[in-house]
Amino acid sequence: MTQGVRIDQELNLKGEVCPYTFVKSKLALEEMDSGQVLRVIVDHLPAVQNVPRSLGNEGHQVLEVAQINESDWSITVKKA
Amino acid sequence: MERETSAVPAYSRPLAGIDWHRWAALPVVLLIVAVAIVYTRLGKPSLAVFWVFGLAFGFVLQRSRFCFASAFRDLYLLQDGRVIKGIIIGLAVATIGFSLVMYKLQPDLAAGKLPGHANVYPLGPHTLLAGVLFGLGMVLGGGCATGTLYRIGEGYVASFVAFLGMLIGMFLLALQWGWWWPKVISIKPKVWLPHKLGWSGGILVTFIVLLLFYLLVLWWESRGGPKVSVVAEEPPLHSWKDRVRALGHTVFVKAWPATLGGLLLGTLNVFEYIYSQPWGVTTEMSRWAGWLVRLLGYPVEVLLYYGGKPAGYELLKNIPWYSGGALLDWGIIAGSLLAALLAREFKLRTPPNRARYAQALVGGILMGYGARLAMGCNIGSFFSAIPSLALNGWVFAVGLAIGSYFGVLAIKRLA
Numbered sequence: 296m297t298q299g300v301r302i303d304q305e306l307n308l309k310g311e312v313c314p315y316t317f318v319k320s321k322l323a324l325e326e327m328d329s330g331q332v333l334r335v336i337v338d339h340l341p342a343v344q345n346v347p348r349s350l351g352n353e354g355h356q357v358l359e360v361a362q363i364n365e366s367d368w369s370i371t372v373k374k375a
Numbered sequence: 376m377e378r379e380t381s382a383v384p385a386y387s388r389p390l391a392g393i394d395w396h397r398w399a400a401l402p403v404v405l406l407i408v409a410v411a412i413v414y415t416r417l418g419k420p421s422l423a424v425f426w427v428f429g430l431a432f433g434f435v436l437q438r439s440r441f442c443f444a445s446a447f448r449d450l451y452l453l454q455d456g457r458v459i460k461g462i463i464i465g466l467a468v469a470t471i472g473f474s475l476v477m478y479k480l481q482p483d484l485a486a487g488k489l490p491g492h493a494n495v496y497p498l499g500p501h502t503l504l505a506g507v508l509f510g511l512g513m514v515l516g517g518g519c520a521t522g523t524l525y526r527i528g529e530g531y532v533a534s535f536v537a538f539l540g541m542l543i544g545m546f547l548l549a550l551q552w553g554w555w556w557p558k559v560i561s562i563k564p565k566v567w568l569p570h571k572l573g574w575s576g577g578i579l580v581t582f583i584v585l586l587l588f589y590l591l592v593l594w595w596e597s598r599g600g601p602k603v604s605v606v607a608e609e610p611p612l613h614s615w616k617d618r619v620r621a622l623g624h625t626v627f628v629k630a631w632p633a634t635l636g637g638l639l640l641g642t643l644n645v646f647e648y649i650y651s652q653p654w655g656v657t658t659e660m661s662r663w664a665g666w667l668v669r670l671l672g673y674p675v676e677v678l679l680y681y682g683g684k685p686a687g688y689e690l691l692k693n694i695p696w697y698s699g700g701a702l703l704d705w706g707i708i709a710g711s712l713l714a715a716l717l718a719r720e721f722k723l724r725t726p727p728n729r730a731r732y733a734q735a736l737v738g739g740i741l742m743g744y745g746a747r748l749a750m751g752c753n754i755g756s757f758f759s760a761i762p763s764l765a766l767n768g769w770v771f772a773v774g775l776a777i778g779s780y781f782g783v784l785a786i787k788r789l790a
Contacts, residue, residue, distance in 0.1 A: 309727065310724060310725060310726055310727040311726065311727060311728075312517065312531070312533075312724065312726075313445065314445075314448060314449070314452055314453075314786065315786075315790050317452075317453070318452070318786070318787065318790040319790055322790065338722070339724070340718075340720050341440055341630070344630070349453050349455070352453065352454075352455075352599060352600065352601075354600070366722065
């Protein structure tokens with residue numbers, strides 16, 4: 296789904312837990328331009344659900360949530 | 376994509392791998408059963424009962440991610456009231472059960488007595504201060520008292536640091552209890568709603584305020600704008616085996632809704648009151664703090680908190696592995712560990728940012744001090760106090776709301 300989508304910034308949040316996964320993603324998005332794409336890597340299962348939902352509620356477009364290996368997930372989001 | 380709001384796509388299927396989590400659950404189950412058998416054989420079956428209560432609390436807390444710190448924090452940070460609504464439902468359920476139990480224990484209000492073990496504590500400015508300290512501490516420390524225990528079960532190293540902080544905070548309060556108790560706390564009245572408003576009045580007012588609280592949360596959530604619903608893709612169910620597997624997934628893997636968590640925790644709390652007394656967590660932990668300091672050579676029994684009768688904590692009669700409270704608290708950790716292993720969520724998790732440890736320690740100290748100043752934490756002074764129809768529960772709740780607000784301001788800077 297995200298094939299062909301250019302990732303403008305990647306944020307490694309492994310080890311972080313809620314709410315820092317969300318707060319750091321939000322801060323990163325604030326630094327970016329509208330339409331740019333952020334990819335966040337998390338290894339905290341609740342964050343896999345909470346971060347996309349919370350960023351979606353902020354108006355951003357969540358492009359993909361995918362498990363990339365045994366412990367890590369990537370969340371791809373486009374800034375509104 | 377021409378959607379109005381961005382929907383969250385379905386999660387891709389988990390990758391296959393060696394399922395060590397499920398195998399590790401086996402020795403944990405054996406240990407849980409062994410502990411129950413050992414205490415029963417030692418002639419202390421009641422301790423085994425507390426162990427089972429703790430396991431049940433821990434399992435439900437982990438499955439529904441029922442943390443009072445997240446509840447208040449997410450309300451401010453995300454306009455998300457899911458967990459706080461679960462708490463309100465738990466309070467409502469427990470209010471019904473507690474009222475029945477208390478009526479049975481103390482039907483005659485004219486006697487002016489309180490029902491046994493109800494969490495009605497002296498109400499004064501210290502109650503509000505304790506709530507503020509606890510609320511600030513729980514948001515900084517990344518979990519309330521029970522939240523810290525169940526996260527230890529999930530493998531959070533930072534929560535273990537918060538736990539040590541709580542023991543320190545509790546001992547600091549114990550050092551100053553000789554001032555707080557005679558000068559501030561003991562002279563304040565215990566305000567029990569049925570004494571002021573009668574049985575029906577006290578119960579009715581509690582329900583009306585809970586309803587208003589719920590409506591306030593709904594209004595607060597509506598300020599956050601439209602919500603995105605998470606649409607998870609469910610595979611079609613064919614055979615009986617598919618359906619059984621789906622049931623197992625719903626119970627053991629998927630997070631439970633917070634409303635279900637609240638309902639179950641409120642119900643368990645009523646059962647615990649019927650069995651002995653309302654759910655509490657930190658009185659026991661303060662005994663551990665005293666017990667550890669005593670091992671280091673400090674004579675804690677000279678302190679009013681540990682040695683004096685008025686406080687009634689009677690530390691030294693209850694060593695950590697031979698009291699109901701201890702089995703309950705360890706049970707919460709063990710129950711959460713089991714739930715986290717079955718859900719494949721257990722992970723020894725160290726924060727990438729070292730400053731997080733300091734934050735957990737400071738948060739824990741504030742929580743420990745606040746919890747004992749109010750004579751209860753988010754459970755004893757709130758989740759078990761409001762159903763006890765005690766005014767101190769509501770005042771502590773206001774303190775939690777204030778303290779966690781400042782906590783959210785702080786963590787935004789610390790992120």
